[in-house]
Amino acid sequence: xxxxxxxxxxxxxxxxxxxxxxxxxxxxxxxxxxxxxxxxxxxxxxxxxxxxxxxxxxxxxxxxxxxxxxxxxxxxxxxxxxxxxxxxxxxxxxxxxxxxxxxxxxxxxxxxxxxxxxxxxxxxxxxxxxxxxxxxxxxxxxxxxxxxxxxxxxxxxxxxxxxxxxxxxxxxxxxxxxxxxxxxxxxxxxxxxxxxxxxxxxxxxxxxxxxxxxxxxxxxxxxxxxxxxxxxxxxxxxxxxxxxxxxxxxxxxxxxxxxxxxxxxxxxxxxxxxxxxxxxxxxxxxxxxxxxxxxxxxxxxxxxxxxxxxxxxxxxxxxxxxxxxxxxxxxxxxxxxxxxxxxxxxxxxxxxxxxxxxxxxxxxxxxxxxxxxxxxxxxxxxxxxxxxxxxxxxxxxxxxxxxxxxxxxxxxxxxxxxxxxxxxxxxxxxxxxxxxxxxxxxxxxxxxxxxxxxxxxxxxxxxxxxxxxxxxxxxxxxxxxxxxxxxxxxxxx
Numbered sequence: 001x002x003x004x005x006x007x008x009x010x011x012x013x014x015x016x017x018x019x020x021x022x023x024x025x026x027x028x029x030x031x032x033x034x035x036x037x038x039x040x041x042x043x044x045x046x047x048x049x050x051x052x053x054x055x056x057x058x059x060x061x062x063x064x065x066x067x068x069x070x071x072x073x074x075x076x077x078x079x080x081x082x083x084x085x086x087x088x089x090x091x092x093x094x095x096x097x098x099x100x101x102x103x104x105x106x107x108x109x110x111x112x113x114x115x116x117x118x119x120x121x122x123x124x125x126x127x128x129x130x131x132x133x134x135x136x137x138x139x140x141x142x143x144x145x146x147x148x149x150x151x152x153x154x155x156x157x158x159x160x161x162x163x164x165x166x167x168x169x170x171x172x173x174x175x176x177x178x179x180x181x182x183x184x185x186x187x188x189x190x191x192x193x194x195x196x197x198x199x200x201x202x203x204x205x206x207x208x209x210x211x212x213x214x215x216x217x218x219x220x221x222x223x224x225x226x227x228x229x230x231x232x233x234x235x236x237x238x239x240x241x242x243x244x245x246x247x248x249x250x251x252x253x254x255x256x257x258x259x260x261x262x263x264x265x266x267x268x269x270x271x272x273x274x275x276x277x278x279x280x281x282x283x284x285x286x287x288x289x290x291x292x293x294x295x296x297x298x299x300x301x302x303x304x305x306x307x308x309x310x311x312x313x314x315x316x317x318x319x320x321x322x323x324x325x326x327x328x329x330x331x332x333x334x335x336x337x338x339x340x341x342x343x344x345x346x347x348x349x350x351x352x353x354x355x356x357x358x359x360x361x362x363x364x365x366x367x368x369x370x371x372x373x374x375x376x377x378x379x380x381x382x383x384x385x386x387x388x389x390x391x392x393x394x395x396x397x398x399x400x401x402x403x404x405x406x407x408x409x410x411x412x413x414x415x416x417x418x419x420x421x422x423x424x425x426x427x428x429x430x431x432x433x434x435x436x437x438x439x440x441x442x443x444x445x446x447x448x449x450x451x452x453x454x455x456x457x458x459x460x461x462x463x464x465x466x467x468x469x470x471x472x473x474x475x476x477x478x479x480x481x482x483x484x485x486x487x488x489x490x491x492x493x
Contacts (some may be wrong), residue, residue: 021141021150024199029134030157032093032192036100036127037161038168039185040070040418043120045169045301045312046178053178061113067231068117072124074415075224079216081132081408082268089133089140090202096129097193104185123185131158135407139395140203151395152330152388158414159326159383162297163319170316215268218257223412226250230419234426281471282393285346286410287417288464289383289390292353295421295457296360296379299429299450306437307365307447321373325380334388342389343472349386350465353379354458361454364447421457428453 043050043066051062084092100123107119135154142150172181229246236242261267274280297319304310304318333345356379363372394410433449435442 021138021146022199024195025141025201026138026150026153028192028195028199029137030153032097032130032196033134033154033157034161034164035185035188035192036096036130037158038165039123039127040073041162041165041297042169042172042181043069043178044297045166045173045316046181049173049178055110055113055116057113057116061117063231063235064117065113065120068120069124069127070415070419071224071227071231072121073127074227074412074419075220076125076128077132077412077415078223078408079220079268080128081136082212082216084129084133084136088202089137090196090200092129093133093137093196093200094193096126096133097189097196098126099123100126100130101186101189101193102126104182104189108179108182108186119182126189131411132407135391135395135410137200137203139407141201147392147396149331149334149388151391152334155387155391156326156330156384159293159387160323162293163323163326166297166301166319167316170312170314173312173316175313212261212264212266212268215257215260215264218253218260219268222250222253222257223416224250225253227416227419230416230423233423234430238427277471278393281346281468282390283409283413284464284471285350285386285390285468286394286413287420288350288461288468289353289386290414290417291421291424291464292357292457292461293379293383293421294418295425295454296357296376298422298425299453302437303363303447303450307363307443308369318369318373319376321376322380322383324377325382325384327384329381329384330388333385334392336385337389337392341472342393343469345389346386346472347465347469349382349384349389350461350468352382352385354382354462354465356380356382357454357458357461361451361458363451365443424460425453425457428456 047062047066050057050065057065080092080096103119103122103124103126105119106122107116110116110119135151138150138154139147168181168184172178225246229243229250232240232246233243258271261269261271300319301315304315305312310318333349336345356375359375359378360372363375391410394413395407429449429452432452433442433446435445437443437446
């Protein structure tokens with residue numbers, strides 16, 4: 001099957017011997033990922049405080065204050081990854097940290113909802129530079145035989161970021177103010193930039209790499225409108241004019257991007273890379289895993305506060321069991337993938353995520369927290385098991401000089417899956433429960449609606465998982481399925 005983007009580029013300079021990945025550099029890169037990913041979740045636990053603040057945001061403005069980060073983040077990921085490939089990943093990472101800190105300061109200083117929304121969007125633009133740059137630096141610095149384990153550590157940091165966001169958001173919501181959370185971003189960004197400058201070496205840039213402003217604008221517009229439609233679906237209805245217009249605009253822009261890329265001499269990327277069944281399976285698998293995980297995040301905070309009576313701080317800490325599997329299992333998943341190929345860890349991991357969601361769907365006000373924590377642990381093990389193989393699949397199916405693009409595709413799949421998970425869970429919950437969850441008499445109805453939402457998400461996830469596993473059916477122990485081997489990551493450089 002023809003896959004032009006996977007062939008060696010005759011214009012590409014010979015790849016120099018990579019600098020070794022040091023532990024300080026690895027920790028610094030993972031800290032950047034954790035902070036950027038954490039801001040996706042942190043604001044959710046501050047919604048009540050923001051709603052009651054002196055800003056007096058309308059419901060629509062409050063929604064945008066939460067979603068502006070995700071929409072801008074998802075829309076710019078792939079162009080930002082291509083910019084890093086061309087101009088240098090370390091420079092892109094430092095620029096991203098600068099934008100991230102500036103967005104935090106603007107949000108903290110906001111005296112009007114529009115300024116808060118703008119600050120959140122600026123943070124999202126910074127995160128769009130941070131995430132692809134960190135992964136592509138890891139790809140370039142890791143020897144082929146260690147690439148899978150390095151990416152497992154990156155995946156761990158991304159997963160822990162969501163949990164850290166829940167914990168920090170809960171603590172800020174109970175003991176501090178929403179402005180304190182945004183102010184904390186400023187010194188964090190500065191410290192991380194200093195650590196990057198001191199510990200992370202520069203990797204070879206590609207001055208001849210395509211940035212393709214027209215293609216980047218079309219693709220960013222397509223992602224922006226699609227993610228916007230997904231986020232607005234539960235609030236306005238999936239058949240509303242607003243949502244259907246967003247999806248139609250996204251489809252039109254994506255078609256325009258495809259036509260442009262197939263004609264352009266140097267496109268942002270060649271759409272024919274998706275002729276690779278494994279790349280499609282990897283991207284779908286990443287989106288599927290985060291679809292389930294963020295559906296859980298959406299209902300978890302409500303369940304623990306409304307049904308169990310937890311405070312915001314207790315709610316943030318109560319999801320910590322999800323860290324156990326994410327911390328301990330990814331390296332095992334990477335080693336299993338090296339021995340058996342990706343199909344086993346991917347299938348088992350996604351299956352455990354679906355099983356965990358079905359278990360959580362049985363929880364009600366009388367469920368002991370220890371049992372609920374055990375359900376979270378099942379989800380955690382599944383995520384840790386499959387995430388390294390899925391991440392490596394997407395990165396390995398592109399040549400190393402397009403590592404930024406590959407990591408942008410990877411993270412875009414995460415964000416789209418996460419947005420869909422929240423949207424589907426929110427839609428089903430809203431259709432089944434119309435009361436006030438703070439009313440003790442209505443808690444049972446709320447948990448019934450939550451259970452229906454999670455069962456729906458689990459069924460969709462398991463069906464998508466079957467398609468993902470089918471995409472790996474010939475992978476086994478083939479050379480393209482192992483880190484750094486085959487005609488993908490190595491043969492293309």
